[in-house]
Amino acid sequence: MTEFLLGIASAFWLGILTSISPCPLATNIAAISFVGRRVGSPTKVFLTGLLYTAGRTLTYLVLGVLLVSSLLSAPYLSHVLQKYMNKVLGPILILVGMVLVELIQINFSGSGVSEKTQKRVEALGMWGALLLGVVFALSFCPVSAALFFGSLLPMALRCESGVLLPSIYGVATGLPVLVFAVLIALGANQVGDAFNKIAAFEKWARRTTGAIFIMVGIYYCLTHVFGLFS
Numbered sequence: 744m745t746e747f748l749l750g751i752a753s754a755f756w757l758g759i760l761t762s763i764s765p766c767p768l769a770t771n772i773a774a775i776s777f778v779g780r781r782v783g784s785p786t787k788v789f790l791t792g793l794l795y796t797a798g799r800t801l802t803y804l805v806l807g808v809l810l811v812s813s814l815l816s817a818p819y820l821s822h823v824l825q826k827y828m829n830k831v832l833g834p835i836l837i838l839v840g841m842v843l844v845e846l847i848q849i850n851f852s853g854s855g856v857s858e859k860t861q862k863r864v865e866a867l868g869m870w871g872a873l874l875l876g877v878v879f880a881l882s883f884c885p886v887s888a889a890l891f892f893g894s895l896l897p898m899a900l901r902c903e904s905g906v907l908l909p910s911i912y913g914v915a916t917g918l919p920v921l922v923f924a925v926l927i928a929l930g931a932n933q934v935g936d937a938f939n940k941i942a943a944f945e946k947w948a949r950r951t952t953g954a955i956f957i958m959v960g961i962y963y964c965l966t967h968v969f970g971l972f973s
Contacts, residue, residue, distance in 0.1 A: 750898050754908040757890050758915025760952060763945040766884035771795075771920045772938070774875040785928035791872040792924025796917025798876020800910060803891070807909025811899050824900060832897055833963030836956045839893035842885060843953025880913070886949070894956070 761767055774795055814820055841847045863874060883891065891912070899908045919941065926937055965971045 747902055750902045750904065750908055751911055753898060754895060754911040755915045757895050758912040759918065760948055761887045761890050762916040762919045763941050764886040764949065765942065765945070767887050768919065768941065770879045770882065772923050774872065774879055787869050788928040789924050791869050792921045794870060794872040795876040796914065796920055798873040799880040799916050800913030802877045802880035803909045803913035804906065807899055807905045810896060811905025814900060815903060828897070828901055829963060829967040833960045833968060835893055835897055836960030836963065839889045840953040840956030840960060842889040843949050843956065
């Protein structure tokens with residue numbers, strides 16, 4: 744039970760960290776601004792944020808269900824995962840931690856929004872935010888890919904939770920989006936200050952999380968690979 748509660752808290756934190764990372768945060772603000780300036784009403788701008796968050800949450804939920812259920816449904820693969828998960832988890836955590844503290848640089852970015860998608864979003868109006876949420880959730884950048892595939896997915900497999908943990912992760916990725924939706928609705932002057940504060944916090948939070956991942960990964964390796972503490 745304690746491990747599952749820790750998984751829930753970790754999924755929430757990983758979602759927050761994903762959302763405030765530079766690449767996802769920039770796309771989140773761009774998405775809300777893109778749709779928000781077309782709907783006018785402050786209430787609709789906030790609803791736009793909710794729809795965008797719903798799109799991201801739905802995407803991570805579907806990915807989690809498909810990946811976790813498919814991996815656990817195969818008897819042989821499920822047995823292998825249960826047998827070797829702790830041994831594999833250590834190196835994975837170390838690699839993810841090294842990405843977060845920028846010891847490993849990965850140069851790729853999301854595909855962004857195509858002209859065809861932009862036209863669809865414009866045609867849908869406020870509901871276009873739901874589509875943008877799906878598109879940007881699938882446009883993984885190095886940090887978001889490392890956090891989702893390298894941290895959340897192994898944790899969901901370990902807890903056998905392909906629904907709850909990805910859902911919590913998805914909702915958490917949308918909370919800062921809702922904050923910016925409110926700021927945009929109240930006035931764009933406050934957005935810049937909020938962005939700078941979040942950017943400063945993100946750097947500290949990402950590096951701290953990365954350092955913790957590396958230390959936990961080393962402990963897992965020493966315990967489950969080399970058997971020093973068993």
